Amino acid sequence: MPSIPLPHAPESAPRLRGDLGVWLIILAELLTFGIFFVSYAFARSRDVAGFNAAQATLDLHSGAFNTVLLITGSWCVARAVQAVRSDARSVGLRWLLAAMACGAGFGVVKLAEYAAKLNQGIDLTSNTFYTLYLMLTAFHFLHVVVAMLALGYLAVRLQRGAYGSHDSHAMETGAAFWHMVDLLWIVLFPLVYVLR
Amino acid sequence: MHETRWLNAAWVLLLAATAITYVLGEMGLVSQAGGWFLAGLGVLTVVKGVVVIQVFLEMRHAPALWRWLLLGWLALVIALVALAYLLGRA
Numbered sequence: 001m002p003s004i005p006l007p008h009a010p011e012s013a014p015r016l017r018g019d020l021g022v023w024l025i026i027l028a029e030l031l032t033f034g035i036f037f038v039s040y041a042f043a044r045s046r047d048v049a050g051f052n053a054a055q056a057t058l059d060l061h062s063g064a065f066n067t068v069l070l071i072t073g074s075w076c077v078a079r080a081v082q083a084v085r086s087d088a089r090s091v092g093l094r095w096l097l098a099a100m101a102c103g104a105g106f107g108v109v110k111l112a113e114y115a116a117k118l119n120q121g122i123d124l125t126s127n128t129f130y131t132l133y134l135m136l137t138a139f140h141f142l143h144v145v146v147a148m149l150a151l152g153y154l155a156v157r158l159q160r161g162a163y164g165s166h167d168s169h170a171m172e173t174g175a176a177f178w179h180m181v182d183l184l185w186i187v188l189f190p191l192v193y194v195l196r
Numbered sequence: 197m198h199e200t201r202w203l204n205a206a207w208v209l210l211l212a213a214t215a216i217t218y219v220l221g222e223m224g225l226v227s228q229a230g231g232w233f234l235a236g237l238g239v240l241t242v243v244k245g246v247v248v249i250q251v252f253l254e255m256r257h258a259p260a261l262w263r264w265l266l267l268g269w270l271a272l273v274i275a276l277v278a279l280a281y282l283l284g285r286a
Contacts, residue, residue, distance in 0.1 A: 014258055014259045014260070015257060015258065016259060016262055017253070017254045017258065023262070027265065030266070030269050031269075037273050038276045038277060038280065041280035041281060042280045044281075044284060045281065046284070048284045060218065060222060064218040068211065068214060071207065071210045071211060072211075074207075074210075074248065074252050075206070078203045082200065172254075175252075176253060179248055182248055183245060183248045183270075186241065186245055187241060187245065187274070189214075190217050191277060193221060194217060194218075195237060196221075196224060
């Protein structure tokens with residue numbers, strides 16, 4: 001008797017998307033960055049004038065543009081997963097590459113920001129604001145790099161025919177890590193660039 | 197198609213919230229708006245965080261425990277940041 005392939009699992013059963021391992025990593029990262037964010041906020045409360053003055057030297061446009069890039073990257077990653085779940089692999093690959101372009105753009109903007117600050121003589125020891133700003137954003141940037149590597153791996157595998165409606169687990173796992181990076185920046189941007 | 201609309205709507209909403217956040221930053225409204233500025237920024241950040249958590253991270257399809265862990269993280273961090281901000285204004 002021929003086996004009848006089951007349709008993709010219905011959305012009715014609650015299910016964590018992606019590997020449990022990446023979710024444990026996500027929880028750990030949220031905890032770590034959460035502590036960083038709150039530490040920044042309390043450090044700021046002890047020197048509001050100093051922080052406001054230093055924050056005014058930040059490039060708000062770069063921060064805002066980077067937010068747009070990460071948000072758009074998340075949208076592309078989500079659309080990629082959706083495409084792969086529908087067996088539209090080549091469409092999914094294009095969405096993945098678009099997400100990686102957003103991540104690369106973020107990297108370029110971030111490095112340009114750092115270069116500009118270095119040229120102004122600003123570094124980790126300039127003042128408390130800049131110590132925290134540089135540590136926070138650099139630590140976050142490292143996570144963007146890891147997310148890009150994950151997307152790159154998925155793109156290579158996808159291009160070779162892996163993943164589809166039968167198996168989108170790896171796609172969901174990489175996507176979850178990317179979205180975490182986006183979520184962290186969504187808190188970081190208003191906290192560091194805007195809150196005054 | 198239904199799922200696509202969710203994703204597209206999420207993206208547009210996130211962009212709009214970012215645009216407003218940016219404008220708040222550009223206008224530097226603290227001296228005039230004070231607490232309202234903080235509240236507005238907080239609301240925008242919560243909205244953006246909820247959209248990423250519920251739609252992109254698909255927590256709306258996930259077990260309740262995980263959904264509330266992530267939403268709880270967002271609420272707690274923003275609440276503590278707000279507390280620190282208010283302490284700084286005191």
